């Protein structure tokens with residue numbers, strides 16, 4: 001191969017490689033922007049939600065479509081594609097069963113009607129639609145499950161999402177000063193916990209870095225993650241559970257102001273805000289979880305609210321959480337001066353949580369701590385009493401179980417195993433030797449015969 005040929009091959013490889021990530025919008029002649037999918041329609045309403053049990057009533061779809069959002073974003077657990085063994089214990093389902101579960105929702109009359117409204121449906125998965133509760137990179141069917149999930153979203157067959165490992169994707173809507181970028185992160189396909197934890201995996205990290213380093217300004221970037229990002233509610237899969245990934249994400253987000261986070265997963269709705277110590281601007285997170293079931297579906301409302309108030313607390317919570325069935329809505333008021341953004345958690349009876357943020361408020365600035373007032377911390381005594389009670393109950397159960405196991409073991413050994421082996425427990429040394437003697441005698445008898 002001549003030098004020139006080699007050069008030509010290298011250049012075309014470079015073009016192919018960059019075409020994977022970059023597409024240049026040239027119709028208006030001005031833009032070079034990084035995204036997987038481009039759509040020049042200006043959008044002003046983004047609705048999103050998570051945690052939907054297909055067999056439970058689906059009351060929210062008509063309310064969501066009545067808000068006339070431009071897009072609907074699934075933020076995980078669109079269906080529970082894995083199989084419940086007992087409460088809190090799930091096992092992956094065979095792929096065929098997964099497909100059936102997705103189709104059950106997809107072809108339900110409520111969802112079909114929603115699809116007919118023409119609202120564009122986008123999404124990324126979390127653990128249950130991934131196929132494994134709290135699953136990560138070791139889920140053995142993850143790549144095949146990806147096809148099942150993308151089929152559910154009617155992702156075109158030539159989509160880049162069918163060629164990469166993971167369901168992450170980015171969209172650029174609108175153009176010029178009204179460009180909105182939607183970045184959806186796959187927090188399952190590459191997730192690993194432990195001291196070497198990582199949430200996105202190397203390829204997705206470099207992709208995200210590119211998404212957040214646009215040469216052209218983006219009016220607003222919305223980053224979606226199934227699991228919560230800045231909220232630090234304990235006992236959930238969350239970004240703050242892997243400090244190195246969390247740190248890196250926040251570092252990437254500070255490069256690119258005007259980011260709002262959206263998340264799901266936790267079966268309640270809340271607003272969180274990270275004071276701008278690290279980002280240079282306040283970082284808001286809207287969590288909407290529970291399209292068909294929130295925590296009150298499994299326990300009394302009072303218990304659920306008590307737990308969320310006193311134990312499952314977050315140091316970033318700025319508004320009281322909500323436990324009604326809910327979806328999220330972001331409305332961009334392009335004609336306001338300055339442009340403003342209303343973020344909401346809504347449900348059957350309207351808006352439950354609402355805040356209006358000026359776009360200018362999301363610019364980098366010196367006066368760092370511009371988040372709303374954080375909710376007062378609950379008295380620690382309640383949390384401690386809860387843990388003390390929980391430890392007592394668990395210890396009692398543990399001791400009880402231990403005694404039961406010892407009891408059963410004793411019966412099995414003395415009544416079944418030892419008799420089978422010919423060992424007698426009550427026997428004194430003399431009686432045991434007499435037993436042996438009889439055996440010998442018996443042997444002799446057999447031999448002599």
Ligand SMILES: *[C@@H]1O[C@H](CO)[C@@H](O)[C@H](O)[C@H]1NC(C)=O
Nearest residue numbers: 039040041043070071118120
């Ligand atoms: C562009 O976005 C709008 C608004 O969501 C949607 O109605 C339209 O179908 C999209 N176009 C394409 C080609 O996806």
Ligand SMILES: *[C@@H]1O[C@H](CO)[C@@H](O)[C@H](O)[C@H]1NC(C)=O
Nearest residue numbers: 273275316369371372373374
């Ligand atoms: C952000 O900082 C301000 C000023 O210190 C404080 O009043 C507010 O409670 C903080 N908000 C959050 C959510 O941390």
